[in-house]
Every structure is written in structure tokens, then in C-alpha cells.
Amino acid sequence: MDTYLDRLGVYAARLVPQKEYLVPGHRACQGCAEVLALRLVAKVLGRNNIIASATGCMEIVSSPLPLTSWDVPWIHVAFENTAAVASGIEAGLKALMRKGRLPKQKITVMGMAGDGGTSDIGVQALSGAMERGHNFVYVCFDNEAYMNTGIQRSSATPFGASTTTSPAGKVVPGQTTWKKNMPEICAAHNIPYVATACPSYPFDLMEKVKKAADIEGPAYIHILSVCPTGWRLAPELAIHAGRLAVETGVFPLYEVERGKYKLSVDLPELRPVEEYLKIQGRFRHLTPELIDKIQQRVQEEYTKLKKKVQMTNEG
Amino acid sequence: MATRIGMEVSIAAAEAVKQANVDIIAAYPITPQTHIVEHLSELVNNGELDAEFVPVESEHSAMSVCSGSSAVGARTFTCTSSQGLALMSEIVYAVSSLRLPMLMILANRSLNSPLSIWNDHSDVMSIRDCGWIQLFVDNGQEVYDHVFIGFRVAEDRNVLTPFIINLDGFVLTHVIEPIEMLDQKVVDRYLPPYQPLYRLHPDHPVSMGCFGPPVLFTEAKKAQDEAMNKTMPYIIQGWQEFGDLTGRYYHPVETHETEEAKIIVVTQGSLGETASIAIDTMREEDEPVGLVKIRLWRPFPFEEFEEAVKGAELLVVMDRAISYGGPGGPLAGEIRSALYHQERHPRVVNFIIGLGGRDVAPDDFAQMVQQAKARPGEWYEIYGVRE
Ligand SMILES: Cc1ncc(C[n+]2csc(CCOP(=O)(O)OP(=O)(O)O)c2C)c(N)n1
Numbered sequence A: 001m002d003t004y005l006d007r008l009g010v011y012a013a014r015l016v017p018q019k020e021y022l023v024p025g026h027r028a029c030q031g032c033a034e035v036l037a038l039r040l041v042a043k044v045l046g047r048n049n050i051i052a053s054a055t056g057c058m059e060i061v062s063s064p065l066p067l068t069s070w071d072v073p074w075i076h077v078a079f080e081n082t083a084a085v086a087s088g089i090e091a092g093l094k095a096l097m098r099k100g101r102l103p104k105q106k107i108t109v110m111g112m113a114g115d116g117g118t119s120d121i122g123v124q125a126l127s128g129a130m131e132r133g134h135n136f137v138y139v140c141f142d143n144e145a146y147m148n149t150g151i152q153r154s155s156a157t158p159f160g161a162s163t164t165t166s167p168a169g170k171v172v173p174g175q176t177t178w179k180k181n182m183p184e185i186c187a188a189h190n191i192p193y194v195a196t197a198c199p200s201y202p203f204d205l206m207e208k209v210k211k212a213a214d215i216e217g218p219a220y221i222h223i224l225s226v227c228p229t230g231w232r233l234a235p236e237l238a239i240h241a242g243r244l245a246v247e248t249g250v251f252p253l254y255e256v257e258r259g260k261y262k263l264s265v266d267l268p269e270l271r272p273v274e275e276y277l278k279i280q281g282r283f284r285h286l287t288p289e290l291i292d293k294i295q296q297r298v299q300e301e302y303t304k305l306k307k308k309v310q311m312t313n314e315g
Numbered sequence B: 001m002a003t004r005i006g007m008e009v010s011i012a013a014a015e016a017v018k019q020a021n022v023d024i025i026a027a028y029p030i031t032p033q034t035h036i037v038e039h040l041s042e043l044v045n046n047g048e049l050d051a052e053f054v055p056v057e058s059e060h061s062a063m064s065v066c067s068g069s070s071a072v073g074a075r076t077f078t079c080t081s082s083q084g085l086a087l088m089s090e091i092v093y094a095v096s097s098l099r100l101p102m103l104m105i106l107a108n109r110s111l112n113s114p115l116s117i118w119n120d121h122s123d124v125m126s127i128r129d130c131g132w133i134q135l136f137v138d139n140g141q142e143v144y145d146h147v148f149i150g151f152r153v154a155e156d157r158n159v160l161t162p163f164i165i166n167l168d169g170f171v172l173t174h175v176i177e178p179i180e181m182l183d184q185k186v187v188d189r190y191l192p193p194y195q196p197l198y199r200l201h202p203d204h205p206v207s208m209g210c211f212g213p214p215v216l217f218t219e220a221k222k223a224q225d226e227a228m229n230k231t232m233p234y235i236i237q238g239w240q241e242f243g244d245l246t247g248r249y250y251h252p253v254e255t256h257e258t259e260e261a262k263i264i265v266v267t268q269g270s271l272g273e274t275a276s277i278a279i280d281t282m283r284e285e286d287e288p289v290g291l292v293k294i295r296l297w298r299p300f301p302f303e304e305f306e307e308a309v310k311g312a313e314l315l316v317v318m319d320r321a322i323s324y325g326g327p328g329g330p331l332a333g334e335i336r337s338a339l340y341h342q343e344r345h346p347r348v349v350n351f352i353i354g355l356g357g358r359d360v361a362p363d364d365f366a367q368m369v370q371q372a373k374a375r376p377g378e379w380y381e382i383y384g385v386r387e
């Protein structure tokens, strides 16, 4: 089995496409890993790509009139309907090409939204689009809260995190629920490709995007996107935090290709979650008991995931 | 040649959508709109219409799919009623601001609660200011014709504005009427394929739906308002050319027996047909009454309306929706403000009638006219309430 490090050797920086489709000049915060992830995704999808974007940080930072950061066709309609807008783009192109009114050509359609736009308000439209089998790539940029409206909790906010609507109070210590497992929800739709990624592992991320674009049918990529502003983290630690999320097992990197699970980085041993939690202000208030509770849960989930890998690859 | 056949109005509407050679249909079932999309999906699945039928999971997504397909330059159709419109309304506003042409047939039905599947105009009045061209039709032939007219106007490069045809639920959608179908050659001549000015395509990347900071937002909205007002000549041209091809001419405001009329009844939608029967009877009894039907709702035909009611002393305005806590129904409010600049304008009396499928018979019009004559001043009343 190839490990991440083995695969790293295959790549050299000069093999990464130089051309940017999310061009410099956007207005994201310093150290924003979400915009970095978006930039990498756009690089891979390249010129023949149409993007439907949800409302959220990435829309706001990339499209203040009269400017635009986009060198590919891009549309924003609303917050919760990205997957439906992408469905319309895909179906429209299909009809026009079939009827000979547009030259036949491969155009990737991408839907993109934050964790709120995906796992909360947009989940219905996404589920509908995946069920109908549209040929598109959906990317969730998961910064674990509603950052665009000021760091409110979402269903992807991790247990214990302090946000402006799940503040660490004297009685309730931050978010009281566990992170909704969006990749699993998508995998349950039996779509051909589901993956998790993180820009701290750029080549892995890019390879997954490429795969998603090449696969016929819906593909879903869930990208952990560190947000220094919302996570109360120094900007220069964004990449480091993403690596710790993976190395502690908090955010495992894996793929589900036609039902088969595969770990992208198989860690024989996980680092303690405390290393990940302690560098972030949003977890500052956690007691050793709560950290233990999180540690246990992470271990359980990781074991479950490994079992799925085993089960789906047997025989 | 054109033939006249008996047909359910919903089926006639769907047949027109087929003849318009749409590329995309996205819709979610809601009574009384269902027969239209059911028939369309049959046409698609039988290979009689080459289009993508996208069976979405909600009206919100129906309108969202339509926004995406129109943005890539596909001829786009959808259909809804009542709660469905309410659910999609967020995106209804977005597509007109994005200047994405498409056609929506709205089979008018009341909004909850109490739950009612029957007809009134509370659904469309809830999106009065949504920036779509909106009109009302009286009968099946008018629905059929306006499918072509609607696409033609909406997709005109000088217009690029989505278009709503309002037809009354059940009383129109579910009745069988004689329909004169157009020869496909006539349709193709009148309605060429959609040629978008801008479309989402990698060859010429554009950004649509950007974020508008305060320095630009007002200007964008002013441009949208001006664009809406500028649609009027193209709508009239669309009607004119349609009339020249078919002999059926339409107007922003339509009149019946308005010459020398001192009293004018004002209606929207299929009520106009019932009202005209009542007007004829009243005329026989020497009552100086006429009828004005507001066909075009947005942009509002101020000039044409003023011309149509010139000389009248009393307007009896029929609304099929309530503006709760307001000065009367939405149509009456509009009419009062349309006449406000006149030094001497007719008295406006407003009846709210036909809510949630309540029948309105010719006799009711005679009664309302008598009541309006008998009582002085301007007022509104919910007509025929059982106390
Ligand atoms: C229907 C609707 N409700 C609420 C909002 C306000 N809103 C805009 S963006 C946003 C949060 C976006 O969060 P997320 O999807 O996680 O993306 P992020 O900004 O964190 O990247 C909210 C609540 C909206 N635009 N539309």
C-alpha cells in the first residue's frame, strides 16, 4: 500500500499547473486555508469548468462588484441552492449539446459551498442533485462554522468548539453535539466518488479533485479548511493545524470510490488530539475530561473507518 | 393549417411548451399545476420533446435549476402554484436580478392557512415586486398563445427578464376548452432558438451574481428598474407580431363596452369572462357600465389604463387577494396610485372576492355595482361574507 510520503515523491512543484483560475487579489483573511483549498481546486479543474457558488466567505471574498477573482465562468444565486444551480447548469449544457446548439466539449461543473451551505441549509438540494445523478463535482469547504456571518455554529462545528452561537459559557462549554458526518451522508447516496481532503496535503487534494472531475456522475469532496479567524489561531499555523487534524485522526483523509473505502494517509498511530486542540482559541476552555471525551470519540470513529476500509476491500 | 380542438387547458399549455422546443423543464408537483408538468414529462419520455426534465426535490430547487440552465443559455420552463411559489420566492427574486430569461406558468391558488387548493391570487400578489414580467390570461387560448409570446419577449436581448403567465387554478387549468393550435412552422418563425447575450461558458468566462457593495447596489437596482420599464415596447411588439401571424391580438389593458361608460368594473384573470356576461346584461338594462381587464400586471400599464377608464366616474375594482391591514386589495391600491396625479379622478370602490375558490357569478357583479353606487366615498369590502 502506498503511503502519502511515497506518493509525494511522484510530484514536483513544476508539475502543478501554473495557471490560476482564482486570480490574485481576493479579499480573504490572512492565512485562510479555505481560499487556498479553493485555489488548488480551481487549478485542477482548469479552463473548461463552470462554477456554481453558495453564499459564504469564498463568494464574498472573490466577487465584490465591479471586481471578480474568477477567470472561469462563475455564478452565485443563493446560499442553499448551489447543488440545484449546478444541476441546472449540467442539464442545460447536456440539452444544448445534444440538440447541436453548443459544440460538444467536456465541461466540468462544480458546485461549492461552506459547511453551513452544505451540511445544514443546502443538504436538501445536495441530496436531490446526488440522487438524480448529475455529472458534477461538489466541493464542501469545511471551516467548521458560519464564518461569513461571524463564526456561528453549524452542524459541522466540532464538539466543544466555542462559536458566537455556541459560546463557551459557565454552564455549557461550547458546541454540545458531534460533527455531522457529511462525507458518510453523501456516500450513503451511492454516488461514484466521495473523498475528504485538506490543503495541508495539497497533492493529495489535487489528485482527488482530478479523479472527481474525471468520474462520470456526482462526486463529493469534503475539504477541511482551517480558518485562522474563526478558530482563533495564528495565521501562520493554518497549514500546521490542518496537518495536526489529520495526524490526530480528527479529520482522516480517505476516499470512497464506488463503495470502496481507502485511507489516503494510513496512520499506524494517531497523535493525541490535545496537540491539535491546544493551539486553537476556540478550544481554550476545554477541561481535561472534555479533551478525554473527544479523544475517545476520535479513536472510535477512526477504528470504525478502518473497519470500513477492511470490509469493503475484502474478497 | 391551424386547427381548433377541445383540450384541457393544462394540456394545451404543455403542448405549447413542447412546440416552443424548450431545453429544460424543472418542476415539483403542486395542485392545480400538476397536469401541465405531468403532460410535459410524458412528452419527454415518449421522445416527442427533446428536453431535459429535471424532477427536483422542491420548488426552491426547481427555480434554482432554472437559474443554472438559463445561465448556460438553455430555453427554460417551470410551473408552480401557491405554497410552491412561496417556497421558490427567494430564487424568483434572484433570477430577475440576474436577468435570466425563463417562462413560468403560475396556476393561481390561495396560500395557507386554512389549507385550500382552490383559486385566488394571493400567491402571485406575494411576489408582486419580484422583477418578472407578469400577466394574466382569461382562457385556454390565451395561455397557449402566451407561452410563445412569453418566451419570445423574455429572451429578447433588449428584455432579458423572466416572464410569468398567471392562469386561474381549476377554473381554467382543469376545464376543457376549444384551442386553436399553431402550425409548428408558424411557431418556429415567431420563436427562434434563444441566443443569449451572456452565457456561462468557458470560452468567454463571466461572473454572475457578484456581491454588490453599497457604492454600487443602488445603481444596479436602478438599472433593473429602468430595464423593467423598457420592456413595455417589446411586449407590445411581441403581441403585435403574434397578432399579425395568427389574427389574435393582445393588449396591456383590454376593454369591453367602455365607451360612454360611467361605471367601470376592473378585473384580472378569468373573472373577466364572467364579468363581461354581467356587463352585457346590465347594459341591456341601460346601466352605463363597462369592463376593463388588466392583462399586464408588471410592468403596470399606467397610460393604457388611464386611457381605458377616461370619462368614468366610478371604478369597481375586483381583487382576489387581501393586503392585510392595508388600504384594500393589491389591484385597487395600484389603481388608486395610477390615478392619483389626476385632478379629478373616478371614485374607486374595491371588492375582495372569489377567495380560496369561492364562486363568483354574473349576478354578483350586478350586486357589487349597485352597492358601490349606493354608498359614497372610497372603500373596500370583502364581498359575500356569511356573518
Ligand atoms: C437563506 C439564507 N439564510 C441566511 C443567510 C446568511 N448567510 C450567508 S453566508 C452564511 C454562512 C455561510 O457559512 P458557511 O456555508 O459555513 O461558509 P463560510 O462562510 O464559513 O465559508 C449565512 C448564514 C443567507 N445568505 N441566506
Ligand code: SF4
Binding pocket: A027, A028, A029, A030, A031, A032, A033, A034, A035, A057, A061, A143, A147, A148, A226, A227, A228, A229, A230
Ligand atoms: S473568515 Fe475564515 S474562512 Fe472566511 S476568509 Fe477569513 S479565514 Fe477564510
